[in-house]
Each structure stands twice: as C-alpha cells, then as structure tokens.
Amino acid sequence: MLLGLILLITTLAACLLITHPPVWFPVAITGPAHAFDGQFTWTLWVTGILFIAAQLLLAGIILRRRAANSVPAPSSSGVRASLLAAAAMIAVEVALAAHGSSPLSHATAKNPEIIEVYAHQFAWNFRYPGPDGVFGRVKTEFIADAAGNPVGIDPSDSRGNDDVVVSTLRIPAGRPVRLMLHSRDVIHDFFVRELRTKQDIVPGMEIPLDVLADRPGQYEIACAELCGLAHNQMHGVLLVMPAEDYDQWKLKH
Numbered sequence: 001m002l003l004g005l006i007l008l009i010t011t012l013a014a015c016l017l018i019t020h021p022p023v024w025f026p027v028a029i030t031g032p033a034h035a036f037d038g039q040f041t042w043t044l045w046v047t048g049i050l051f052i053a054a055q056l057l058l059a060g061i062i063l064r065r066r067a068a069n070s071v072p073a074p075s076s077s078g079v080r081a082s083l084l085a086a087a088a089m090i091a092v093e094v095a096l097a098a099h100g101s102s103p104l105s106h107a108t109a110k111n112p113e114i115i116e117v118y119a120h121q122f123a124w125n126f127r128y129p130g131p132d133g134v135f136g137r138v139k140t141e142f143i144a145d146a147a148g149n150p151v152g153i154d155p156s157d158s159r160g161n162d163d164v165v166v167s168t169l170r171i172p173a174g175r176p177v178r179l180m181l182h183s184r185d186v187i188h189d190f191f192v193r194e195l196r197t198k199q200d201i202v203p204g205m206e207i208p209l210d211v212l213a214d215r216p217g218q219y220e221i222a223c224a225e226l227c228g229l230a231h232n233q234m235h236g237v238l239l240v241m242p243a244e245d246y247d248q249w250k251l252k253h
C-alpha cells in the first residue's frame with residue numbers, strides 16, 4: 001500500500017513537472033540558445049513519458065502479484081518483452097542524443113565583427129580595433145592595469161593607437177560577432193547564461209566564439225572556471241545594443 005502511494009506521488013509529481021514546468025532558464029538570446037531550450041523540452045517530454053509509463057507498469061505488476069499472492073517463475077516471453085523494452089529505450093535515447101547534437105554545433109558566421117576578450121584574475125576587458133579596423137600588437141610586458149593598458153598594447157605599434165579597451169562588452173543585436181578569447185594568467189571560462197554557452201579560456205591560446213544575439217538587453221558575464229580566491233567576484237556585463245545605437249557608440253570611441 002505504502003509502495004503504491006509513493007509510486008503514485010512520484011508519478012503525479014513527474015506529470016506536473018511536464019504539464020506545469022517551472023521557469024528553467026533565463027531568456028535565450030541566440031539561435032543555438034533557442035535550440036538548446038527546444039532540446040531540453042523535447043528531452044523532458046520524452047523521458048518524462050517513459051518515466052511515467054515505467055511507473056504505471058511497475059504499479060500494475062505489483063498490484064497483480066499482490067492480488068495473485070504468488071511469485072511466478074520467469075517465463076521466456078517475459079524475458080523477451082523485457083529485452084524488447086530495453087532495446088526500445090536505448091533507441092529512444094540514441095535518437096534524442098542525435099537530435100541534440102545539432103543545437104550544440106555552431107555554424108561559422110560570415111564576416112563577423114571581431115572583438116577581443118581578455119580575462120584575468122579577476123576581471124574582464126574587451127578590445128575593439130578602432131576606426132582603422134586593425135588591432136595593434138599586444139605584448140605581455142606592456143600589461144599595466146594602473147596605466148590603463150590591461151591588455152598590453154604595444155605603444156610602438158601605431159595600429160594600436162586607436163584601439164578601444166573597455167570593461168563592458170557591447171555587441172550589436174542581429175549581427176554576427178566573433179569573440180576572440182584570451183587569458184592573461186590562468187584558465188577562465190566565458191559564461192553567459194542567456195547564450196547557453198560556456199567556453200574555457202586558456203592562457204597562450206586564442207579561442208574564437210561566434211555569437212549572434214537577437215535581443216537587446218544587459219546580461220551578466222560570469223567566469224565559470226574556479227580561477228582563484230576572488231573567482232566569485234569575476235563578473236562582467238554584456239550589453240546587446242540595437243545595431244544603430246552600437247554604431248553610434250563606436251563612432252564616439
């Protein structure tokens with residue numbers, strides 16, 4: 001009786017979770033993020049229905065055995081049915097995995113706007129190439145936070161004179177952007193919940209991350225790699241601006 005009740009409550013809770021889902025995630029702002037949410041909903045429905053079916057089957061078997069008050073010997077047809085059910089489950093899971101692989105594979109954007117991201121303990125900096133459209137050379141020896149050169153722009157390279165280094169990441173909505181991720185010190189991780197993306201940033205490497213945001217707004221950039229004592233304070237701001245506002249902002253810098 002108690003077992004039946006527990007089964008009933010868990011099945012009911014599973015039904016409610018599917019029919020009245022809580023707000024699982026913050027708003028999605030890119031195509032892959034929307035696809036991620038779609039995949040999550042698919043997975044929840046398919047596995048939820050399988051779970052409920054399994055619970056009902058289990059409850060039915062228990063009640064029948066209790067009524068008969070006996071435990072019959074395993075039959076070959078029963079074993080066959082179990083194997084078939086297991087094979088069906090595996091096929092469903094493989095299909096789900098195959099369906100889910102496409103949201104996670106990002107298409108490479110054509111002519112993206114390039115913005116450099118520099119992570120260090122425990123802050124973010126972002127570099128834009130300025131009016132000339134070319135980034136100046138950077139060298140570790142020129143890194144000087146107090147002097148306003150947190151990314152180490154080489155003063156002898158004139159291409160870097162107009163580079164813009166800021167602590168808020170501004171990108172235009174509706175246009176492809178390629179973030180080139182750099183670390184000054186240890187491994188960090190660029191994480192914006194609304195992008196549904198986490199990307200490790202490894203010192204000595206330049207890692208591209210394509211983003212095409214479709215919704216203006218202000219979002220949090222968090223470091224998702226434990227990178228030191230003040231890791232929890234390593235926040236940044238991603239500002240997705242209407243494209244015209246973004247162009248205006250660039251003209252002023």
Ligand SMILES: [Cu+2]
Pocket residue numbers: 119120121122187188189223224225226227231234
């Ligand atoms: Cu970090």
